Amino acid sequence: xDAIQTFQLTKKYKDTLAVDALTLSxxxxxxxxxxxxxGAGKTTTIRxxxxxxxxxxxxxxxxxxxxxxxxxxxKQEIGVxxxxxxxxxxxxxxxxxxxxxGVYGLSSEQKNERIQTLTQQFHLESILKKRxxxxxxxxxxxxxxxxxxxxxxxxxxxxxxxxxxxxxxxGELWSTIRSLKGSVTIILTTHYMxxxxxxxxxxGIMKSGRLLALGSPTELKEASGSPTLEKAFLSxxxxxx
Numbered sequence: 001x002d003a004i005q006t007f008q009l010t011k012k013y014k015d016t017l018a019v020d021a022l023t024l025s026x027x028x029x030x031x032x033x034x035x036x037x038x039g040a041g042k043t044t045t046i047r048x049x050x051x052x053x054x055x056x057x058x059x060x061x062x063x064x065x066x067x068x069x070x071x072x073x074x075k076q077e078i079g080v081x082x083x084x085x086x087x088x089x090x091x092x093x094x095x096x097x098x099x100x101x102g103v104y105g106l107s108s109e110q111k112n113e114r115i116q117t118l119t120q121q122f123h124l125e126s127i128l129k130k131r132x133x134x135x136x137x138x139x140x141x142x143x144x145x146x147x148x149x150x151x152x153x154x155x156x157x158x159x160x161x162x163x164x165x166x167x168x169x170x171g172e173l174w175s176t177i178r179s180l181k182g183s184v185t186i187i188l189t190t191h192y193m194x195x196x197x198x199x200x201x202x203x204g205i206m207k208s209g210r211l212l213a214l215g216s217p218t219e220l221k222e223a224s225g226s227p228t229l230e231k232a233f234l235s236x237x238x239x240x241x
Contacts, residue, residue, distance in 0.1 A: 001061075001063070001064055002025045002026055002027050002028070003026050003027060003028045003029075003030070003062070003063060003154065003155055003185040004024070004025070004026040004049065004060065004061070004062055004155065004185070004187070005024070005025050005026075005060065005061045006022050006023055006024045006025075006049075006058065006059075006060040007023055007058050007059050007060065007061075008021045008022070008023055008057065008058035008059075009021070009022040009023070009024075009045070009048060009055055009058040009059070009060055010022070010055055010056050010057045010058045011041075011044050011048060011053060011055050011056050011209075012056045017208070017209050018041050018044040018209050019041045019044050019045050019048065019055075019209045020041070020208070020209035020210045021058065021210075022041075022045060022058070022209075022210075022211055023211075024204065024211065024214070026185060026187065026202075027185075028154075028185055029181075029182050029183075029184075029185055030185055030186075030201045030202060031177075031181050031185075031186040031188065031199055031200050031201050032185075032186070032187050032188070032200065032201065032202050032203075032204065033187075033188045033189070033190055033195075033196040033199065033200040033202070033203045033204070034046075034187070034188070034189045034190075034203075034204050034206055035189075035190060035191065035193070035196045035203050035204065035205050035206070035233065036189075036191060036205060036206035036207055037191055037207070037237075038191065039208075040191075040206040040207050040208065040209070041206050041208070041209035041210075042159075042189035042190075042206055043083065043159055043160075043189060044209075045189075045206075046080075046157050046159050046187065046189055048060065048067065049062065049067065049078075049157070049187070050074075050078060050080050050157060051067055051071045051074050051075060054067075054068075055067070055068075062074050062077050062078065062155055063077045063154055063155070065077060076151075077153060077154050077155050078153050078154075078155045078156070078157060079148035079149050079150075079151060079153035079155070079156045079157070079184075080148055080156075080157045080159075081141070081144045081145045081147075081148040081156070081157065081158050081159065081161060082144075082159050083159040083160045083163060085140050085141060085143075085144040086144060086147065087132045087140065087143055087144055087147065088132060089131065089132050089133030090131065090132075090133060091131070091132055092128065092129050092130060092131055092132065093124055093127050093128050093129070093130055093132055093135070093143055094115070094128040094129060096132055096143065096147060097114075097115045097118065097119075097146065097147065097150065098111065098115065100147050100150045100151075101114055101115065101150055104150055104151045106150075114150060114152075118146045118149060118150070119146075121146070121179070122142050122143070122145070122146045122176060123142075124142070124143070124146065127139055127143075136169065137164055137165050137166075137169060138165050138166075138168075138169030138170075138172055138173060141161055141162070141165065141169075141173055142172075142173065142176055145158065145161070145176065145177075149180075149184075153184065154184060154185060155184065155185045155186075155187070156180070156184045156185065156186045156187070157186075157187050157188075158177070158186060158187070158188040158189070159189050160189055160190060160191070161173060161177065161188060161190070162174070162190070162192065162195055170195070174195070174198055174199060177199055178199065181199075188200070193228075193229045193230040193233060194229075196217070196229065197217045197229045200216075200217065201216065202214065202215060202216055203215065203216070203217060203220060203229075205220070205233060205236050205237070207236075207237050212236045212237065212239075213232075213236045217229050220232045220233075220236075224236060
């Protein structure tokens with residue numbers, strides 16, 4: 001069984017078809033990127049898979065749990081780092097981590113062990129006592145991903161993780177994301193070509209709610225006869241007009 005399977009997953013808002021019959025399989029341990037411009041349907045897809053938005057039709061299974069009939073099971077499988085960073089700005093980094101450990105019902109011993117592991121993994125030692133609201137964009141995003149991993153999810157959703165970051169912070173974040181590859185299935189949405197190419201095992205190109213192309217960065221370039229992923233992306237998107 002794949003980590004994620006979607007079956008004709010569709011979301012319609014009045015006259016707008018945000019996601020159009022998306023059928024997709026993502027194996028365990030893969031880093032899969034949904035690539036598209038704003039309004040392509042990437043975030044709506046993530047929100048449906050996380051159980052935040054109910055599909056108009058279709059279904060999806062996350063490690064066998066249906067988003068329609070077993071949302072509690074889905075929630076146990078996933079961690080989410082949303083586009084709007086979900087941290088408490090008035091709490092310190094350590095307090096943010098402790099708060100979420102409490103939400104997940106971890107014992108004192110489990111909490112200390114989990115915080116120590118994530119602190120080392122994300123190199124948070126120097127900012128543990130700093131208020132989250134005072135962090136730079138790169139550190140804020142790193143903390144958001146650490147928080148998403150507190151419950152030891154099997155599937156991690158990263159919605160536009162490097163949006164608004166400068167080149168240096170983006171590169172550091174990519175290193176952090178690479179370090180997670182293989183230990184957890186990662187679904188990443190982005191409109192940065194370089195990000196998708198640098199990090200992904202496979203990429204799905206979306207436009208107007210539809211999945212236009214699917215494959216590794218190399219496969220997408222070869223199939224479109226393009227020397228770069230950006231040219232491949234433009235080729236697929238223009239053909240779909």
